[in-house]
Amino acid sequence: xxxxxxxxIGPISLGRPTMLASGILGISLEVFGRIYRNGAGAVVSKSxxxxxxxxxxxxxxxxxxxxxxxxxGLSNPGAPYFAKMMESNRDVPIIVSLVGSIExxxxxxxxxxxxxxxxxxxxxxxxxxxxxxxxxVGDDPKLVTKIVSRVKSSTRAPVIGxxxxxxxxxxxxxxxxxxxxxxxxxxxxxxxxxxIDVETQRPFLSHKIGGLxxxxxxxxxxxxxxxxxxxxNIPVIGCGGVSSWEDALEFIFAGASAVQVGSAVGDRWIxxxxxxxxxxxxxxxxKGFSKISEMVGLAKRF
Amino acid sequence: xxxxxxxxxxxxxxxxxxxxPTVRTFVISDNDLANVLPGQFAMVWIPGVNEIPMSIMVMxxxxxxxxxxxxxxxxxxxxxxxxxxxxxxxxxxxxxxxDIKDGKIALVxxxxxxxxxxxxxxxxxxxxxxxxxxxxxxxDEVFFEQQANQILKNHKHQIISCTEDGTYxxxxxxxxxxxxxxxxxKFDAIYTCGPEIMxxxxxxxxxxxxxxxxxxxxxxxxCGIGICGSCCMxxxxxxxxxxxxxxxxxxxxxxxxxxxxxxSGILENY
Numbered sequence: 001x002x003x004x005x006x007x008x009i010g011p012i013s014l015g016r017p018t019m020l021a022s023g024i025l026g027i028s029l030e031v032f033g034r035i036y037r038n039g040a041g042a043v044v045s046k047s048x049x050x051x052x053x054x055x056x057x058x059x060x061x062x063x064x065x066x067x068x069x070x071x072x073g074l075s076n077p078g079a080p081y082f083a084k085m086m087e088s089n090r091d092v093p094i095i096v097s098l099v100g101s102i103e104x105x106x107x108x109x110x111x112x113x114x115x116x117x118x119x120x121x122x123x124x125x126x127x128x129x130x131x132x133x134x135x136x137v138g139d140d141p142k143l144v145t146k147i148v149s150r151v152k153s154s155t156r157a158p159v160i161g162x163x164x165x166x167x168x169x170x171x172x173x174x175x176x177x178x179x180x181x182x183x184x185x186x187x188x189x190x191x192x193x194x195x196i197d198v199e200t201q202r203p204f205l206s207h208k209i210g211g212l213x214x215x216x217x218x219x220x221x222x223x224x225x226x227x228x229x230x231x232x233n234i235p236v237i238g239c240g241g242v243s244s245w246e247d248a249l250e251f252i253f254a255g256a257s258a259v260q261v262g263s264a265v266g267d268r269w270i271x272x273x274x275x276x277x278x279x280x281x282x283x284x285x286x287k288g289f290s291k292i293s294e295m296v297g298l299a300k301r302f
Numbered sequence: 303x304x305x306x307x308x309x310x311x312x313x314x315x316x317x318x319x320x321x322x323p324t325v326r327t328f329v330i331s332d333n334d335l336a337n338v339l340p341g342q343f344a345m346v347w348i349p350g351v352n353e354i355p356m357s358i359m360v361m362x363x364x365x366x367x368x369x370x371x372x373x374x375x376x377x378x379x380x381x382x383x384x385x386x387x388x389x390x391x392x393x394x395x396x397x398x399x400x401d402i403k404d405g406k407i408a409l410v411x412x413x414x415x416x417x418x419x420x421x422x423x424x425x426x427x428x429x430x431x432x433x434x435x436x437x438x439x440x441x442d443e444v445f446f447e448q449q450a451n452q453i454l455k456n457h458k459h460q461i462i463s464c465t466e467d468g469t470y471x472x473x474x475x476x477x478x479x480x481x482x483x484x485x486x487x488k489f490d491a492i493y494t495c496g497p498e499i500m501x502x503x504x505x506x507x508x509x510x511x512x513x514x515x516x517x518x519x520x521x522x523x524x525c526g527i528g529i530c531g532s533c534c535m536x537x538x539x540x541x542x543x544x545x546x547x548x549x550x551x552x553x554x555x556x557x558x559x560x561x562x563x564x565x566s567g568i569l570e571n572y
Contacts, residue, residue: 023530024529024530024531025528025529025530025531025534025539026531027531027534027563027567028531028534028536028537030534030536030537031531031534031537031538031539033537034537046531046567052566052567052568053566054564054565054566055524055565055566057351057352058345058347058352058353058354058524059310059345059347059353059391060353060524060525060530061524061525061527061529061530062308062309062310062393063307063308063309063393063527064309068308068529070525070530072524072530075524075532075565075566075567076566076567077566077567077568078566078568081568195309197310197312197391199312199389200312200349200389200391202349202350204309204310206352262529263529265528265529266308266525266527266528266529269528269542
């Protein structure tokens with residue numbers, strides 16, 4: 001029997017366990033459709049703000065050993081523009097990522113999507129390179145609770161909090177999101193990092209400090225998923241350096257209900273989703289698993 | 303196998319060539335970039351200013367690569383104003399390349415869009431007969447004619463300069479001149495790079511005559527490697543799936559010739 005790749009992340013049901021992570025390729029419906037047809041269970045949009053943002057000047061993304069450094073600066077067309085575009089979406093499960101500083105902004109943005117089929121909202125509590133939003137919000141647990149609870153009361157769609165490693169213990173941010181009513185957690189975002197060109201002594205990124213993604217951060221992300229799911233009873237989506245089926249399973253064994261893929265798209269292109277799904281299917285056949293949920297958290301037996 | 307770098311490497315500008323009153327070519331040493339395929343590009347970092355996608359100009363000497371830039375916006379002007387001895391960063395090469403067919407081919411370019419076409423000319427097959435149409439505003443802005451003759455010296459070839467004001471070569475747009483040419487000559491393929499409205503017309507003309515056509519496109523780019531999505535057009539990423547696209551795909555595109563994305567990702571009309 002063919003193993004069942006569908007997953008439930010709290011109230012969110014997806015046909016496959018892999019999603020496109022926020023910030024990657026995410027501004028047009030046509031591209032979303034292509035990613036979905038290539039095996040992603042859902043796509044997460046770029047983080048949308050109340051107004052359009054241009055982001056930082058280049059260089060905004062560069063390769064480093066085993067990963068990428070980026071400080072794109074959350075460039076996005078704004079929630080109203082994106083919502084209008086999304087009204088014509090028919091079949092692609094889209095998780096809308098939102099970024100802002102206060103609960104009123106989030107409520108305004110959620111209202112834009114009233115005529116859209118939103119699979120879930122993912123609140124960006126963890127972007128490490130833009131002031132007053134993202135990680136600066138995540139570092140303020142009281143604010144996190146206020147924002148999550150306002151979004152929860154503004155929509156019936158499930159709400160995910162995406163956390164990262166800031167100056168506050170990220171487990172306190174997770175707790176604050178749970179207190180606000182979050183349905184799930186995505187962990188983790190990129191980790192604050194920088195790179196300097198030795199010849200010119202100049203930071204590579206125009207914003208100097210950015211976030212590190214890719215294989216380099218995977219062991220950190222796996223640890224976070226393991227810790228969150230050990231401490232709290234909330235479904236977690238693993239994110240950080242997933243580039244193969246083995247990586248995806250590692251997150252699932254740590255406790256993740258599903259995974260997101262970002263940087264690997266830059267190395268392996270869109271086929272990475274179907275490759276991961278196929279690898280997981282083969283593994284399940286070999287080991288006799290019939291559902292993804294049977295494998296979630298298996299590393300905790302030891 | 304090509305070496306593809308995702309981290310900028312610093313290169314020193316060794317020579318600056320004035321092509322026209324508004325166009326300059328900057329020469330560096332870089333073995334990998336010297337040999338890229340026609341249509342591929344590099345991300346060029348002007349430290350402290352920006353990093354922009356640039357086609358790589360063919361140089362006669364081995365191991366030399368060059369960037370040809372027209373002074374226009376902030377970033378291109380900053381690159382244009384650099385002097386010999388100053389440094390830039392380069393990473394790449396990225397993107398796909400032209401599919402060079404056998405037989406008689408037309409290369410149709412405007413301005414710095416000639417850069418990938420001259421590289422295509424360098425990669426031309428022995429059996430190719432090459433007609434190069436070069437468009438510019440006026441005589442002052444005609445460049446690369448000599449280089450094109452040099453690159454194509456072993457091929458049967460013809461170079462037709464077109465100026466909008468008629469001060470040099472044929473008078474009119476390259477599209478008009480190509481239209482007349484297509485009435486009398488048969489081509490096996492047409493390749494184009496330049497302003498998108500020009501390319502859009504050329505693709506329509508070729509498609510209507512059933513001639514194989516490819517265009518090398520430009521979009522706002524940030525990563526250059528298919529991660530950020532800034533350059534998306536329909537369901538493709540111009541940096542990764544392109545920059546070269548076939549006429550068949552372009553004919554069905556909702557965006558080609560009509561819209562491009564601003565830095566925020568909002569679609570704007572051409």
